[in-house]
Amino acid sequence: MKKGCAAVSFSLILAAGFLSAAQGQEKKPDRIRVGGGSASATQMSMWLAKEGGFYEKNGLAAEVISIPGSSLALQAMLAGELPIIQLGGAASIQANLSGADSVIVATIVRKFLFSIFARPGIERMEDLRGKVFGATRFGTLSDLASRFALRAYGVDPERDVTMVQTGGPAETVMAMAAGKVHAAAISPPATLQARKLKLKELLDLSKLDAEYHVNGVVTSRRYLKSHEDVVRRFLKAYIEGAARGQKDKNFALKAMGKYFRTDDKEILEESYETVIKSNFSIPPYPSLQGIASLLQGLEKQNPKAKGAKPEEFSDSRLIRELDQSGFVKTVLQ
Numbered sequence: 251m252k253k254g255c256a257a258v259s260f261s262l263i264l265a266a267g268f269l270s271a272a273q274g275q276e277k278k279p280d281r282i283r284v285g286g287g288s289a290s291a292t293q294m295s296m297w298l299a300k301e302g303g304f305y306e307k308n309g310l311a312a313e314v315i316s317i318p319g320s321s322l323a324l325q326a327m328l329a330g331e332l333p334i335i336q337l338g339g340a341a342s343i344q345a346n347l348s349g350a351d352s353v354i355v356a357t358i359v360r361k362f363l364f365s366i367f368a369r370p371g372i373e374r375m376e377d378l379r380g381k382v383f384g385a386t387r388f389g390t391l392s393d394l395a396s397r398f399a400l401r402a403y404g405v406d407p408e409r410d411v412t413m414v415q416t417g418g419p420a421e422t423v424m425a426m427a428a429g430k431v432h433a434a435a436i437s438p439p440a441t442l443q444a445r446k447l448k449l450k451e452l453l454d455l456s457k458l459d460a461e462y463h464v465n466g467v468v469t470s471r472r473y474l475k476s477h478e479d480v481v482r483r484f485l486k487a488y489i490e491g492a493a494r495g496q497k498d499k500n501f502a503l504k505a506m507g508k509y510f511r512t513d514d515k516e517i518l519e520e521s522y523e524t525v526i527k528s529n530f531s532i533p534p535y536p537s538l539q540g541i542a543s544l545l546q547g548l549e550k551q552n553p554k555a556k557g558a559k560p561e562e563f564s565d566s567r568l569i570r571e572l573d574q575s576g577f578v579k580t581v582l583q
Contacts, residue, residue, distance in 0.1 A: 279311040280480055285323050286316060286336035289509040290419070291438055291525035292359050292391075292465045294502070296336045299491030301505040307490070308483040316509075318418070321389045324352065324468070333473045334484055338465035339391040340544045343563050347554045353474060354564040356485060357466035357537040358492060361529055362455035364395040367444045368433035369426055375403035375452050383407070384416035384431035391464065392422075396435040398462075398547065399455055423447065438524050439510065439517035456529070463540040474565065482568050486577065489534065493581040495526045502526050533578040536564035 286296040296314055299305055305312035315332065317323040320341040326332040328350055338359070342352040372378065378400065385393035397407040407413055416422040416431060419440035425431045427447045435455070436444055445451070467488060474481050495502040503518045510517065531537075541560035548555040572578055 277309075279306060279309045280483075281311045281313075282334065282480060282484070283313045283315060283332050284334045284336075284484065285326055285332040286314065287318065287320065287323065287338070289316065289506075289511075291506065291521035292338065292363055293336060294495060294506060294509070294526060295358050295465075295488055295492045295530070297491075297509050298495040298502065298505055299487040301508070302491050302494050302501070304487035304490040304494075305484075308487045310480070310483055310487065312484070312487075319387045319390050321387065327468065327470065328352070333477070334467060334469045334481065336465065337468040338463065339389075339394040340463075340548060341389060342463075342468045343541065343544050343555075344389075344548065344552070346563050347548070347552050347558070351470040351472055352468055352563075353471050354463060354536045354541065355467050355469060355474070355481065355566075356488065356534040356569055357463045357540060358488075358531055358534040359464040359466070359525070359529055360461045360531050360537050360540055362395045362398065362458070362460070362462060362464060363525055363529060364392065364399075364435040364437045364455045365441055365444075365451050366396070366399050366433060366435050366453040366455070367423075367426065367441070367449045368452050369429065370448060370450060372432060372450065372452070375399065375405060378405055378433055379410045381411055381432035382430070383411040383413050384422050384425050384434035385413060386418060386422060387415050388413070392419075392435050392437070394462075394544075394547075395455055398460075399435060399453055399458075401547075402458065403453075423449070438521045439514075442517055442520055456524075460543060461537055461539045462543055463537050466534060466536065471565070478568075482571070485568055485572060489532060489572065489578060490581050492526075492530050492532055492534070496530055496532070497582075499527075532582060533569055533573045535569050535573075536566045538564065 287293045300314050323335045324341045327335045345352045400407045416425045422434045423443045538560040545555045
């Protein structure tokens with residue numbers, strides 16, 4: 251009788267174990283909406299993670315949304331519509347200085363991957379004084395890069411040139427070709443179009459000795475605190491996507507072709523070589539030096555930037571955790 255009871259109990263334990271395992275396997279992924287800028291090579295980490303199935307691998311049902319412009323992406327994040335965004339430039343820092351809840355948790359690109367192109371007849375950066383200079387949108391990375399480049403050559407973007415908004419990269423190139431603007435900062439693959447139109451490259455900003463938070467991951471401290479594991483798993487997928495892109499050129503080219511909506515091998519090759527292969531920073535620790543440089547650039551327009559510490563605008567804890575655990579080393583192998 252005792253043996254029978256023991257057998258029944260053991261069977262029940264086994265059944266409960268199998269049921270628990272099955273329930274664990276059937277656990278539904280966490281749904282999340284995330285956003286990034288319009289299709290460009292510097293934005294590809296988020297899309298590479300999607301194309302590689304890394305969100306699903308890390309238990310996330312991620313809806314990835316393209317948003318034209320850093321300012322719009324930040325607004326969506328602060329409104330709670332997209333709790334995690336891919337964001338570059340000073341937008342997160344400016345919002346933080348104004349009292350908004352934003353924090354940089356990763357920096358995937360640390361160099362300005364822009365070139366200053368100009369119409370024929372303009373030979374030097376200094377020749378841009380008195381000219382019309384185009385930026386995609388004010389407050390975006392192209393705008394920030396433009397102002398940095400101009401200041402580096404003694405040209406005041408507020409006084410010495412007329413800054414205007416031109417739309418997307420392709421529209422910016424066409425505005426130069428049509429004579430509506432004299433110069434602009436553009437990134438791959440629009441740089442190829444500029445060269446084909448015989449526009450002159452005045453400066454490759456990636457060659458300058460400066461580090462910036464050009465692109466990475468931003469969320470709010472409130473969301474990070476309440477959904478830390480979701481952010482951790484997102485960062486794992488994000489890193490896996492970037493690493494797969496660096497290691498698997500064909501995968502990266504196919505993904506870029508899909509989101510760029512082109513099969514032009516020349517465009518895809520230039521984007522891959524200049525950005526993904528050469529300038530994706532893995533592990534993507536938030537760039538404290540880059541944030542410091544951005545704060546310095548903001549001091550004139552916002553006195554709160556002076557004396558502010560980069561650590562106030564970033565949180566490297568999760569990237570450090572993933573790095574020290576060996577996860578990053580594993581995905582890079």
